[in-house]
Amino acid sequence: MELQTQLYNLQPEIFDKPKKGKKTTRENTGLDTNEPRVAKIRRKIASIENDVLFDRTEAEYRWKEKLDDLRKEAAFFRQNPPAEQTSLEDPGAKDQPEEKVAEPKSDVQPVDDEEIADLLGDMFQAEEPALETGIILEELNKASITIRDFGKWTGLSPRRVLEDTCKARDTSCAIIFKDLSSAPHSNRKAVEVRWSKPQEVPFLFEWDKVTHKSSAYATFVSMDTIATPTTQQAEAFVSMLVLFILFPQNSKEGKAYLRLPAVWRELWTEFASAKKLQEDEIDKRTIKHLKKLIQENQGNSEDDVVLSDNFRRRNGTSSKPESPARLSNAREASGPESQLQRIWMEKSSTPSFNNMMQGRMNLPIWAFKKDILNTLDTHRALIICSETGSGKSTQIPSFILEHEMTQGRPCKIYVTEPRRISAISLARRVSEELGESKNDVGTARSLIGFAVRLESKVSQSTRLVFATTGVVVRMLERPDDFQDITHVVLDEVHERSIDSDFLLIVLRRLMQRRPDLKLILMSATLEAQRFSNYLGGVPVLNIPGRTFPVEVKFLEDAVEMANYRLSENDSNANIDEDTDEMAPENAEGDTTGGMLASLEGYSKQTRDTVLNFDEYRLDYQLIKKLLVKIATAPEMANYSKAILIFMPGMAEIRRLNDEILSEPTFQQGWIVHALHSSIASEDQEKAFIVPPEGMKKIVIATNIAETGITIPDITAVIDTGKEKTMRFDERRQLSRLVEAFISRANAKQRRGRAGRVQNGICFHMFTKHRHEKLVC
Incomplete structure (x- = not known):
C-alpha cells in the first residue's frame, strides 16, 4: 500500500482510466515509466506480488479503497488552483527583502477540468467545480464568522518562519497560499504544504473554525468560520496553524515559533491548549472503553501469580471469575471435614x-509447637523471635499447615522471603520433610509450591507457597488473589525494604476487613516491641536457638596466624570510589593509641602490619593465605570441612574464586561454590549439598547466606565485614550501591553460621578495636 501510494504521488496518471473511444499512448499521457524512482518502486511492487504468500485479491480490494481516498484528496487540492501571489511585507518591517512563495516542483503537471473529471471517475456526478465551490461558499456565508484582530506587529512574519522551517526539512517542498474571501474587514485564507518525499503524517487538529487535512505528501489548512481584518493577518494566522501542526513543540524544529513576535507566540499557546483538551478527551474515551472491557472480562484476570483463565480452561476447570483454589476451598468447606483430614493422614x-x-523433633523450635499454635488460635497476629538455627523458617509454616488440615479447615499459607534462593530452597526442604519426592514441588502430588519472579510452581492442590516479597506485593494488584489466603508469614522482616514495609502496611489494613486472615512475623534479630506496637500489641514469642560455641577471631589474629605482611606495592590510600568512606567521620575515635592497646600480646610484625593495614580495601592475598592455613594446619583440621566466605558483591566473588582456583592447595580435593542472586537456581543449590567423602568445599557468598538461607555443614567462616548497600550520593544526586562496613548485629549473624553442627571458628577481617568501638 505504501509503495502504491508513493507511485501515485509521483505519476497519478498511471492509475487513471482512459476515456471511451480515446486511444491511450505514452505520448498523449505524458507518462515516463523509465523515470528512476518510478522504476525502482515498480521493481519493489513486482517483488512483493511474486511472493507465494501475497494475496492479490485482498491487495486489490484494499488498494481500490485507498485509491478512492487519494483521488478525493487530490481533487480537494486541485479544484481551486492557487492564484498568483504577490510578496507581502510585514507591518512595521518594510525594509525587509521581498519574500516569494515557493513554487511547486516541475513534475506536478497542470490539470484542466476535463482531466479532473476523468480523475474522479464516477465518484461525483456532473456538477461543475465552480458550482460545488459556490455551494461551499454559500454554506460558509450562512454560518457566523468570527473576526479576530491581532493588531500590528514587528519582526519576523509567521509565513517567513514557516517557509524557512519547511525548507530546512525538505528543500523541494512547495507552499501555496490562496484567498478564500477578501472583504474590507473580513479576510480568510488557505495554505497547502506539499512535500517532495513522504513525511510522518501529523496529528489531526480538530477545530470547528478551520479545515485541516493531512497526508504523507501534503497538508492543507483553511479558515472557515474565522477571519481577520487584513490579508496580512489572515496569512499569518494560517501560517501559524500549519507551523503548529507540522512542527509540534516536542520535535527538533519545535522551537522555531519562539522567533516570532509575542502576539503569535500567544496564538501558539492557544493552539497548544486546544490540542491538550483534544488529547484529554481522547484519553477519557479510551479509559472509558478500557473500563468497559475490564468489567466485561473480570474473569480473565491472572490467578495464583502465573495461571490465567486460558490455562484453567485448558486444564478442564471452570472459567468463572472464581479462582480454582477458592472453588476447591468451597467444595471442601461444604463437604465433610474428613476430606482434608484424610489428605493429611495419607501424607503423614x-x-x-x-x-x-525424627530430625524435625531435634530442632529447638519443636518444643514450642503447642505454644505457637495455641497463641495463633487466640490471636490474629503473632511475632516470633528466634536465633539462627532454630528451624523457624521451615517448621512454623509446616506447623500451621498440619494444624489447619487436621482440624478440617481449608487453608492457603503464603510465606514471604527476601530472596529467590531462600524461597526455592525452603519450599524444597519443607516438601522433603513432608515425605514428598524431590521433583513434586508445585505439582498436584504436593502440598508445597513456590512463586518467584519468572519462575513459579503452584497448582490447585498447593496449600503452602514460599514466595518472594515482590511477588506477593504484585498480588495486591489483584485483590481476588488474596481472598483465598488464610495465613501470611513474613520471614526475615528485619531486612527492611520498600516492598516489605509496603506489604506490612497493606496487610495491617487488610486485616481490618478480613477477620479470618492471620499474620505471623519472624526474624532472628528483630525489634519485637516496635512491631508489636505497630500491629496493636500482638504477642511476642522468644524462642532460643541451638548453636555450638564459635571461636571469634579478628584481623590481627588472621595476620598473626597467616604470618602475613604488607608488600611495598600496597597502597593504603587506594580506596574504591564505590566505598562508603567512613574514615574521616571516625578519625578521632580510630586513634593509633586505641589500636595499640588492643594489639598487646601480638608480634611486632603483626602490630606493624595491622597499623598500616587499610581496612577499607579487600586484601585477597590475606584471605587466600588464611584459607591455605585453615586447609593445611593440623590444629585447624576440625574446621576445614566446609568454609563460608562473605564478600560484598558479585565482582569480588569472581575475583576471589579465581584467586582460590589458582592456588595449588585447592586444585584437588576441594569444591568451590558461589552464592549470589544473579546465579542460576540450579547452581546455587549445589552449595547446600554435603560433599562426598574425602572432598571439602568452600562457599563464597554475599549477605544472602547471613540469615536467609542455612548451609548446614559450615564449620568455618571468613567475614570480610563488608556489604553492598543502597545509599544516596549527594554529589551525584542519585542512589547507588556502595560498599560499607556491616553492623555488630550482622557480624553476630555471620559468625553464627559456623556453629550449626559443631564448634566453629570465625575470622572477621577487621580489627577488634573497630568491632568494639566504631561499628554500630
Whole structure:
C-alpha cells in the first residue's frame, strides 16, 4: 500500500482510466515509466506480488479503497488552483527583502477540468467545480464568522518562519497560499504544504473554525468560520496553524515559533491548549472503553501469580471469575471435614515422612509447637523471635499447615522471603520433610509450591507457597488473589525494604476487613516491641536457638596466624570510589593509641602490619593465605570441612574464586561454590549439598547466606565485614550501591553460621578495636 501510494504521488496518471473511444499512448499521457524512482518502486511492487504468500485479491480490494481516498484528496487540492501571489511585507518591517512563495516542483503537471473529471471517475456526478465551490461558499456565508484582530506587529512574519522551517526539512517542498474571501474587514485564507518525499503524517487538529487535512505528501489548512481584518493577518494566522501542526513543540524544529513576535507566540499557546483538551478527551474515551472491557472480562484476570483463565480452561476447570483454589476451598468447606483430614493422614503415614520427623523433633523450635499454635488460635497476629538455627523458617509454616488440615479447615499459607534462593530452597526442604519426592514441588502430588519472579510452581492442590516479597506485593494488584489466603508469614522482616514495609502496611489494613486472615512475623534479630506496637500489641514469642560455641577471631589474629605482611606495592590510600568512606567521620575515635592497646600480646610484625593495614580495601592475598592455613594446619583440621566466605558483591566473588582456583592447595580435593542472586537456581543449590567423602568445599557468598538461607555443614567462616548497600550520593544526586562496613548485629549473624553442627571458628577481617568501638 505504501509503495502504491508513493507511485501515485509521483505519476497519478498511471492509475487513471482512459476515456471511451480515446486511444491511450505514452505520448498523449505524458507518462515516463523509465523515470528512476518510478522504476525502482515498480521493481519493489513486482517483488512483493511474486511472493507465494501475497494475496492479490485482498491487495486489490484494499488498494481500490485507498485509491478512492487519494483521488478525493487530490481533487480537494486541485479544484481551486492557487492564484498568483504577490510578496507581502510585514507591518512595521518594510525594509525587509521581498519574500516569494515557493513554487511547486516541475513534475506536478497542470490539470484542466476535463482531466479532473476523468480523475474522479464516477465518484461525483456532473456538477461543475465552480458550482460545488459556490455551494461551499454559500454554506460558509450562512454560518457566523468570527473576526479576530491581532493588531500590528514587528519582526519576523509567521509565513517567513514557516517557509524557512519547511525548507530546512525538505528543500523541494512547495507552499501555496490562496484567498478564500477578501472583504474590507473580513479576510480568510488557505495554505497547502506539499512535500517532495513522504513525511510522518501529523496529528489531526480538530477545530470547528478551520479545515485541516493531512497526508504523507501534503497538508492543507483553511479558515472557515474565522477571519481577520487584513490579508496580512489572515496569512499569518494560517501560517501559524500549519507551523503548529507540522512542527509540534516536542520535535527538533519545535522551537522555531519562539522567533516570532509575542502576539503569535500567544496564538501558539492557544493552539497548544486546544490540542491538550483534544488529547484529554481522547484519553477519557479510551479509559472509558478500557473500563468497559475490564468489567466485561473480570474473569480473565491472572490467578495464583502465573495461571490465567486460558490455562484453567485448558486444564478442564471452570472459567468463572472464581479462582480454582477458592472453588476447591468451597467444595471442601461444604463437604465433610474428613476430606482434608484424610489428605493429611495419607501424607503423614508414609515412611519418608516418619524418617524426616525424627530430625524435625531435634530442632529447638519443636518444643514450642503447642505454644505457637495455641497463641495463633487466640490471636490474629503473632511475632516470633528466634536465633539462627532454630528451624523457624521451615517448621512454623509446616506447623500451621498440619494444624489447619487436621482440624478440617481449608487453608492457603503464603510465606514471604527476601530472596529467590531462600524461597526455592525452603519450599524444597519443607516438601522433603513432608515425605514428598524431590521433583513434586508445585505439582498436584504436593502440598508445597513456590512463586518467584519468572519462575513459579503452584497448582490447585498447593496449600503452602514460599514466595518472594515482590511477588506477593504484585498480588495486591489483584485483590481476588488474596481472598483465598488464610495465613501470611513474613520471614526475615528485619531486612527492611520498600516492598516489605509496603506489604506490612497493606496487610495491617487488610486485616481490618478480613477477620479470618492471620499474620505471623519472624526474624532472628528483630525489634519485637516496635512491631508489636505497630500491629496493636500482638504477642511476642522468644524462642532460643541451638548453636555450638564459635571461636571469634579478628584481623590481627588472621595476620598473626597467616604470618602475613604488607608488600611495598600496597597502597593504603587506594580506596574504591564505590566505598562508603567512613574514615574521616571516625578519625578521632580510630586513634593509633586505641589500636595499640588492643594489639598487646601480638608480634611486632603483626602490630606493624595491622597499623598500616587499610581496612577499607579487600586484601585477597590475606584471605587466600588464611584459607591455605585453615586447609593445611593440623590444629585447624576440625574446621576445614566446609568454609563460608562473605564478600560484598558479585565482582569480588569472581575475583576471589579465581584467586582460590589458582592456588595449588585447592586444585584437588576441594569444591568451590558461589552464592549470589544473579546465579542460576540450579547452581546455587549445589552449595547446600554435603560433599562426598574425602572432598571439602568452600562457599563464597554475599549477605544472602547471613540469615536467609542455612548451609548446614559450615564449620568455618571468613567475614570480610563488608556489604553492598543502597545509599544516596549527594554529589551525584542519585542512589547507588556502595560498599560499607556491616553492623555488630550482622557480624553476630555471620559468625553464627559456623556453629550449626559443631564448634566453629570465625575470622572477621577487621580489627577488634573497630568491632568494639566504631561499628554500630
